[in-house]
Structures are given as C-alpha cells and as structure tokens.
Amino acid sequence: MWWGRVGAMTEQPxxxxxxxxxxxxxEKLFYDNGIHAVGVDMxxxxxxxxxxxxxxxxxxxxxxxxxxxxxxxxxxxxHVTGVVExxxxxxxRRRVLLMFDALESWMAAExxxxxxxxxxxxxxxxPDHPARPAIAGEKQWVLxxxxxLVRDTGARNPRKLAASLFMLFEGATVAASLDVVAGAVxxxxxxxxxxxxxxx
Amino acid sequence: MWWGRVGAMTEQPxxxxxxxxxxxxxEKLFYDNGIHAVGVDMxxxxxxxxxxxxxxxxxxxxxxxxxxxxxxxxxxxxHVTGVVExxxxxxxRRRVLLMFDALESWMAAExxxxxxxxxxxxxxxxPDHPARPAIAGEKQWVLxxxxxLVRDTGARNPRKLAASLFMLFEGATVAASLDVVAGAVxxxxxxxxxxxxxxx
DNA sequence: CGGCAAGTAAACCGACCGGTATATCTACTC
DNA sequence: GAGTAGATATACCGGTCGGTTTACTTGCCG
Numbered sequence: 001m002w003w004g005r006v007g008a009m010t011e012q013p014x015x016x017x018x019x020x021x022x023x024x025x026x027e028k029l030f031y032d033n034g035i036h037a038v039g040v041d042m043x044x045x046x047x048x049x050x051x052x053x054x055x056x057x058x059x060x061x062x063x064x065x066x067x068x069x070x071x072x073x074x075x076x077x078x079h080v081t082g083v084v085e086x087x088x089x090x091x092x093r094r095r096v097l098l099m100f101d102a103l104e105s106w107m108a109a110e111x112x113x114x115x116x117x118x119x120x121x122x123x124x125x126x127p128d129h130p131a132r133p134a135i136a137g138e139k140q141w142v143l144x145x146x147x148x149l150v151r152d153t154g155a156r157n158p159r160k161l162a163a164s165l166f167m168l169f170e171g172a173t174v175a176a177s178l179d180v181v182a183g184a185v186x187x188x189x190x191x192x193x194x195x196x197x198x199x200x
Numbered sequence: 201m202w203w204g205r206v207g208a209m210t211e212q213p214x215x216x217x218x219x220x221x222x223x224x225x226x227e228k229l230f231y232d233n234g235i236h237a238v239g240v241d242m243x244x245x246x247x248x249x250x251x252x253x254x255x256x257x258x259x260x261x262x263x264x265x266x267x268x269x270x271x272x273x274x275x276x277x278x279h280v281t282g283v284v285e286x287x288x289x290x291x292x293r294r295r296v297l298l299m300f301d302a303l304e305s306w307m308a309a310e311x312x313x314x315x316x317x318x319x320x321x322x323x324x325x326x327p328d329h330p331a332r333p334a335i336a337g338e339k340q341w342v343l344x345x346x347x348x349l350v351r352d353t354g355a356r357n358p359r360k361l362a363a364s365l366f367m368l369f370e371g372a373t374v375a376a377s378l379d380v381v382a383g384a385v386x387x388x389x390x391x392x393x394x395x396x397x398x399x400x
Numbered sequence: 401c402g403g404c405a406a407g408t409a410a411a412c413c414g415a416c417c418g419g420t421a422t423a424t425c426t427a428c429t430c
Numbered sequence: 431g432a433g434t435a436g437a438t439a440t441a442c443c444g445g446t447c448g449g450t451t452t453a454c455t456t457g458c459c460g
Contacts, residue, residue, distance in 0.1 A: 039448075050410085123234050174318055184363070187367070239418080253436075260418080
C-alpha cells in the first residue's frame with residue numbers, strides 16, 4: 001500500500017478522553033457550519049468539556065482547527081486507499097478510475113457540503129495560519145497519489161495527465177456539492193477514462 | 201451576444217453614493233477576508249459611512265452579502281462573454297476553448313483566492329440564506345453557457361460533454377488558487393480540447 | 401501517603417457582533 | 431419656504447467572540 005508523504009503528518013499519540021471528545025465534535029461542527037461560525041463556547045458545550053480543559057489541552061482555537069483538518073485528512077486517505085487497494089487485484093488503469101469511485105462514496109457519506117479543505121481555505125486567508133499545511137498537504141497527497149497511479153499505467157506524459165485528472169476530481173467535488181450537475185462524479189470518471197485511454 | 205438567464209438578476213437601478221461606496225468596498229473585503237471575518241463596523245468605516253446609513257440602505261448584512269455576489273456575478277459574466285465573443289469571429293470549437301482563456305485572465309486579475317461563490321457557499325450553510333440564489337445562479341449560468349457553446353460545435357452528447365468541461369473548469373479554479381499544479385488552467389484547456397475533439 | 405495530571409464550575413476580560421436609537425445637518429424639490 | 435431624502439455623529443442594545451483566571455474535585459501512580 002502506497003501512503004505517500006503521510007509522514008509529514010504528526011499525530012500526537014495520547015489524547016485525554018476530554019480532548020478526544022472535543023476533536024470528535026468539531027469534525028461535525030466545523031464541517032457543517034463553517035469554522036468562523038463555531039465558537040469555542042459551542043465546542044466546549046457540545047463536547048461536555050469546560051473551556052478551561054479545552055485551552056489546557058489545545059492552547060488555541062487555531063490549533064483545534066489544524067487538528068480537525070489533519071484528522072479528516074487521515075480518514076480521507078484511509079478511505080481512498082481502502083477503495084483503490086481493495087481485495088480484488090485490479091490493473092493500473094482500473095485503479096486510476098477507482099479513485100473516482102472512492103470520491104463518489106465519500107461525497108455521499110461524508111462530503112455533502114464539498115471539500116472541507118477548500119472550504120477551510122475560503123475561511124483562512126492568512127498564509128501563516130497553522131492549519132494551512134494541512135490544507136496544502138491534502139491536495140498534494142491526492143495529486144501525488146494520482147501521479148503514482150497514472151505512472152503505473154504507462155501512459156504518456158503522466159504528470160500532465162495526473163494534473164487533468166486532479167482537476168476533474170476537484171471539479172466533480174464542487175459540482176456534486178452544488179447539485180448543479182446530475183451524476184457529477186460518474187461523469188468525471190467517464191471523462192477521466194477518455195483522457196486515460198487516449199494516453200495509453 | 202447570449203446572456204442566458206441574466207433576467208433572473210434584479211439590480212436595483214439608483215444607488216445612493218454612500219450605498220455605492222459600500223458595495224465597492226465589500227467586494228474587496230468579503231473576497232479577501234471571507235464573509236464572517238468582516239463585520240458591519242469594518243464595512244461602514246472602510247466605506248466612510250455610518251452604520252445608520254448602511255442599515256437604512258440595505259437593511260441587513262445578509263442583504264449586502266447577496267448584493268456582493270450578484271454584482272460580482274455581473275462582472276464575471278461580462279468578462280467571460282467579452283472574451284468569448286471578442287472581435288475576431290471564431291468557430292464554435294475555438295469559442296469553447298476561449299472559456300478557459302477567460303478563466304485564466306480572470307484568475308490572474310480577480311480570483312487569486314478561488315471562486316467567490318464556492319467560498320461563499322462554504323460560509324453560508326443555511327439553504328435559505330438570501331445569497332444562495334446568487335451562488336446557484338452563477339454556477340447554472342456557467343453550465344448553461346458551456347452547454348450552448350458545446351451545442352454549437354455539433355458535438356455528440358453535448359450535455360454530458362458540457363458537464364465534463366464544467367468540472368474541468370471548476371477544478372482548474374481550485375487548482376490554480378491552491379497553487380498545487382503549475383499552469384492549471386492551461387492544462388484544463390488542453391484536456392478540454394481532447395474531450396471536445398473526441399466528440400466531434 | 402503525597403503529588404500531580406485531568407477534570408469541573410463559574411466568573412471575568414476587552415473586543416467585537418449585528419442591529420437600533422436620537423438628534424442634527426445639508427441639499428434638492430415642490 | 432416647507433418638506434423630504436440622504437447623510438452625518440454618537441451612543442446604545444444584548445449577545446457572543448477568543449481567551450484567562452481562581453477555586454475545587456477526582457483518580458491514578460510512585
């Protein structure tokens with residue numbers, strides 16, 4: 001299984017139960033409502049934790065935002081690799097297209113409001129915000145993963161093809177969350193197949 | 201010149217000078233900082249207007265947000281149609297690809313932080329927010345415009361092709377703002393050309 | 401047994417949130 | 431010249447923002 005530069009992500013190992021609860025509730029609160037719209041008082045109340053504990057564990061709201069994105073990224077990568085590397089041993093061409101199947105199930109299950117990282121970027125214009133590396137890291141991982149899968153197919157110009165597939169991928173996420181195109185992800189997969197076959 | 205369902209947008213005709221100043225400054229404030237991050241006091245101060253005047257003219261911050269997006273949409277459509285329908289009379293295939301040239305110049309000039317409508321959607325989870333129609337309207341217009349251009353080429357399955365181009369379009373916007381792919385929009389245009397030529 | 405980390409409860413900080421109040425001034429129009 | 435629309439200035443509303451503080455309790459571990 002190819003995990004890419006997952007080593008760039010440092011997950012602190014032992015979280016206290018209260019801290020764990022905080023990170024569990026912010027996943028839903030931040031994704032559903034946006035980051036600015038959720039105050040620390042709401043987080044503390046929803047997690048059944050006092051603000052004192054919250055600040056003792058994390059130090060700042062920004063740190064919680066960073067952890068929120070890092071943990072979502074871990075779940076996302078596990079989902080994608082789980083689908084792509086699933087039981088049956090598929091050929092490299094099929095595995096590229098499985099990326100879009102992974103996206104489709106992710107959208108239905110966890111992503112109805114679009115990409116959490118794109119949404120977070122919209123709310124965090126500061127280039128020095130501690131959560132920025134998590135945002136850039138997720139996108140870079142998807143691109144790198146696509147590049148690897150494309151390279152395995154032996155396609156011509158794999159970097160350029162991977163970039164095109166990446167854009168179809170991100171565009172399908174936007175289109176699906178906006179509900180403006182029916183069957184957006186399936187359509188993106190069909191387009192990806194065309195581009196892929198033309199490069200083989 | 202084909203303007204699509206622009207009639208759906210009602211622009212009140214006579215704005216007072218103070219109101220005009222408000223809408224001018226929020227364009228930059230909202231896009232650069234996000235919507236929640238900009239308070240009405242900041243808007244009033246930046247426009248050189250009192251909060252009283254602001255509320256007399258617009259009634260609520262949400263109404264200002266709606267107008268912000270509607271006015272940006274007007275500028276965006278004018279930019280796109282201006283590029284696509286420019287002086288030289290191009291063929292339908294070329295005009296489809298000009299959409300991506302329009303996007304490229306727009307990104308450089310006005311859109312470094314990504315699509316204002318996607319960003320706004322990230323901050324406005326309420327389906328009943330008064331700005332929601334402006335967001336849906338912009339995306340629908342782009343899709344409809346692409347459909348019309350594709351139809352003119354005589355391509356097979358124009359609706360499906362337009363949907364694929366739409367996703368490349370949105371994905372290129374995301375990729376360009378994230379700066380993760382070099383030459384994102386140009387790459388998307390190349391992929392669009394491939395899909396288009398395969399359907400002719 | 402002593403110490404410490406983790407937790408609760410609740411008040412407090414200055415600043416800002418969206419929105420409203422009263423009162424005054426100016427400029428244009430019937 | 432009276433009326434009115436648009437603007438000004440300024441103070442205020444209750445509530446929330448991110449963040450801090452003090453005081454006390456709990457449970458584990460050496």
